Amino acid sequence: MYHFRNDYSQGAHPRVLDALVRTNLESTAGYGEDEYCQAAASMVKARFQCPDADIHFLVGGTQTNFTAITAFLRPWEAAVAVDTGHIAVHETGAVEARGHKVITVPHEEGKMTPSALRKVYEEHTCCNWNHLVLPKLLYLSDSTELGTIYTKEELKALSETCRELNMYLYLDGARLASALTAPGNDIAPEDLPGYCDAFTIGGTKNGLLFGECLVITNPALTENFRFCLKQCGAMLAKGRLLGVQFSALLEEDLWLQLGRHANRLAQRLTQGLVEKGYALYAHSPTNQLFPILPKEKIEELKRSFTFEFIAPVDESYDAVRFVTAWGSTDEAVDALLEAL
Amino acid sequence: MYHFRNDYSQGAHPRVLDALVRTNLESTAGYGEDEYCQAAASMVKARFQCPDADIHFLVGGTQTNFTAITAFLRPWEAAVAVDTGHIAVHETGAVEARGHKVITVPHEEGKMTPSALRKVYEEHTCCNWNHLVLPKLLYLSDSTELGTIYTKEELKALSETCRELNMYLYLDGARLASALTAPGNDIAPEDLPGYCDAFTIGGTKNGLLFGECLVITNPALTENFRFCLKQCGAMLAKGRLLGVQFSALLEEDLWLQLGRHANRLAQRLTQGLVEKGYALYAHSPTNQLFPILPKEKIEELKRSFTFEFIAPVDESYDAVRFVTAWGSTDEAVDALLEAL
């Protein structure tokens, strides 16, 4: 069986696991107040050139998103996301469960545009003021749920729009490494602090056992954040496990190496799919592919490959998702290309 | 100045006010546990032919909606509404503030359809089960936010779809009297208990100082409801004020008389608008009208009439809203028709 189901089906990259094994019997302070977390935070600040940022390490993506949004917003303030946004669809209403509406707008290839943001903001604030929620935080993901990425120009425009509208920009980087190493990407890690009020660096989908790093660059959003972390169940007792893993991931830019590897395999697959004449449900330069395949072909592939169903297309075709990861191999891609 | 701003700009209908004045110095038990509330509840049960229903009297519409939904749903369950639905737009995220997502679907003339409901239900339950919220309650309003009404056939179809999908049907009747007395309506009060798990009878917009009656007909939803009422700030200390008012409103079907009056004036206005060649933003047989008027005409009308801006249409035209109420007069309608 070859696995293209997702990018979190294996354990940790060997260098990450080694770091955990090596430090296993040390005794440190709990709850992220240890030297490993400090060191990892320093590495993040250096790599992203944000020496004054507030850095927190959390376990999972849904947890990170709702904890941050809970801390950042007042009760009547809302997040804005595209209708495919992870917080809008795939987190079982975790943001609403903490009291905040997620306003959605139609996506364009998985992405938000300044005009869509401005439109929804104006609809909420033009009249009947205070009978509608106040849009206050823009939720983006890069790469998006459709595998697409933002250009620097696009991110800059959204950031400027947010500032003009007095909104925060929060970027969910669950697949940030894949985005930043994708063909066509022109955003550098050190660009993010300037454009975002907060962003995350995903570890779970890029070689860690688990772990997301939250970088808060807007100083107005940092006060008492650790209270919220604890209240949301997001303060890991053995917090150093996150520091140890992120240090290993940042060392020699392993995170970007792994992102690049996954992207390369995905691009090989994409090229093969296109050559064979298959249509694509979305045009992704990153590690998630969304081909449209004949239903019989899908049944046939299931015998030797794991992957996900995404959406029905017509009577004969469905869209599916293949995901490559840090642990995917050329051999698996060869096998899939042959079978397609 | 003539008022077409809304249907809650005056105090109470004289018969309602008289009842309050007449009973003012009586001493009764508080919190709705008095004889007046009991009497009003009996009148509701008789009028709507639901002898076993659980009847509660609340102060306002937003309060009623979020209190009911809070009591009915578990944390991961969501309400479904059209995108113009009151809970989806004009209640400052009150439902989300109590933890529940409001899933929206595009409206058809302000209304929900069985196919739209089924589609959104299936999208949420087909796969990735438990990463998405569980659609559990259908929110309808009759009349809708665009003044349109459901036919019996439409309501029946939605009710059957809800039962099939194991969802509750909650009908917001903030303007129920206007809906049930509108030209084209074929729903009788006594039809509602059979189609709905809960519905409300609006008083605020139909001649009370304030007050909404919540009728819970699904016995699975009634247990401990008064705890929720108190917790949501919806248990009025002098609860009998609601019982006294609703008794007066139900007596000799005053509520339907008032609805009919408002509708008649609105239809006179509609007819005049159409005769003068104005287009309508929505086709409403009830007491809210949405004509599209030239901007200069709007400016001119503002000098003598109150009404609301609804939406921009194009460079020269805007959509506005005229609302008639129990206290509106033929004289005011004549004046407006003349000015149009």
Place this chain on the structure above:
Amino acid sequence: MYHFRNDYSQGAHPRVLDALVRTNLESTAGYGEDEYCQAAASMVKARFQCPDADIHFLVGGTQTNFTAITAFLRPWEAAVAVDTGHIAVHETGAVEARGHKVITVPHEEGKMTPSALRKVYEEHTCCNWNHLVLPKLLYLSDSTELGTIYTKEELKALSETCRELNMYLYLDGARLASALTAPGNDIAPEDLPGYCDAFTIGGTKNGLLFGECLVITNPALTENFRFCLKQCGAMLAKGRLLGVQFSALLEEDLWLQLGRHANRLAQRLTQGLVEKGYALYAHSPTNQLFPILPKEKIEELKRSFTFEFIAPVDESYDAVRFVTAWGSTDEAVDALLEAL
């Protein structure tokens, strides 16, 4: 039957009701944005000498408390109250339902002391910082749930402690008029803005049909409050009803006249009880009395008087509560004294 059950068993004081009747057919803007609410707000600002305060009119006490606390606190911040405090006991967890812990400390005759406040603050902040909630708001009521009142010196000391601890002082004045007119009171209305960050002026228990006035004097707490009002279901559609009523209540200090009347009758009762040798469960100078009576006497009284059971004392005695109100009469007090 004579009624000593509570201070909200009748309707409105005649002057309040007259004002409602007189203005009933006027058309005004909704949601508290009318001239009557503006006028009443001006009267409040003048009477309490707080020209820059933010004034809001709400329907009920529980609603006012949780709406204010929801707006004032961040998710990890808590309210502190005595263990008899209304928000701690009798509001069905409304504050917790909005996400905030209510920390309780033992009361002293229904009252909070600076040392108890300081102790609980220090216990929460001395160590293990951010694993405990952050005490941020002191909830007081005056008069208290046991009918007792704060002296100016006591309130000043609590206010200074709050400032030192960076906490807000919120005073629930559901029975403020009774407190400010009680024997022994030395607090003037115009003292409150200096000591409190926010306080309420109760109308429901002092001659209105319903209504609480929230006065926010700390400018850091006012931004966007009306969003919270709407979200909490506390924005009355016919908001002017609150403005009309409060204007009538403030005119010629009717509110204080009514408080004084209720207190005078209560003091007559207390004197009689003491003369007859009954013990008191709490020493209240205000309109709530808590005598300890023989169980047979209680049964006997029930035939002609309404009142509430409070707590068992021993095999032969129970504590009960008699409440006088603006509408109570000397005749009723005479009857009760005779029956005791």
Place this chain on the structure above:
Amino acid sequence: MYHFRNDYSQGAHPRVLDALVRTNLESTAGYGEDEYCQAAASMVKARFQCPDADIHFLVGGTQTNFTAITAFLRPWEAAVAVDTGHIAVHETGAVEARGHKVITVPHEEGKMTPSALRKVYEEHTCCNWNHLVLPKLLYLSDSTELGTIYTKEELKALSETCRELNMYLYLDGARLASALTAPGNDIAPEDLPGYCDAFTIGGTKNGLLFGECLVITNPALTENFRFCLKQCGAMLAKGRLLGVQFSALLEEDLWLQLGRHANRLAQRLTQGLVEKGYALYAHSPTNQLFPILPKEKIEELKRSFTFEFIAPVDESYDAVRFVTAWGSTDEAVDALLEAL
């Protein structure tokens, strides 16, 4: 430096870590739907003799507590705990943040008694029904926050009281292994399903990198629990990490071996403390000790040992906490005994 700070300062027990390393590169389904979680669930069911229980694996203790309570309670229902209970004090109001009051009663050596439970239940339900929250879930921890344990008789009595009062019994077993292997314990693992509606088996403090197992034995509480898991951020992407770890911990009852080890060292320490004449703040037979030490001695010990301050006792003495764990050594205990 010798560590007695807590039982989560090291990584994982070697057998647990080995299992993670051994399975690291396997590809499995995510979100706990893999074979390792299934196998671990089967081992739990067999060991605790609850073949029909619903088993879930979560990351941390605070997360497990609030997720379970969120799923089990309706909005107006409350948890009851002793005033030292973990959910009442050390989880930053996580239960309240999800809307539920935690009612506290004074502890007896860290424990709840049936009479205290019954008293608080009756106070909440005797009168004024539905103005108070409804006590619905008893929160216990075994061992308690003071290191004490429940006897079978005590647990049985609490369980019977809960059933009589129609309340759930939830037992937080963050330190369950230490409790079940303590001198004086007469509760067997297989006793718990009969007494509890749900209980947890702590892994974080007993040799796992992280992980708590939630066992729901009341079938009325299991429906749709995984929705709540996801919504609360408690569904780990690489869920199998929990299955792998718990399998290793349950194999050959490693969990009890580790609990026994920690207890033995703690008892050696206790004996030494008593022999040296030190008083104890609480009498714990488990792995947490609470000696009262002279302040100078505390300062002296800090140079070579890590441990926690608990509470001031008087001018000369403070209470501190020493914790032993699966990784503690006789050598460290010898060193501490010598230094005392």
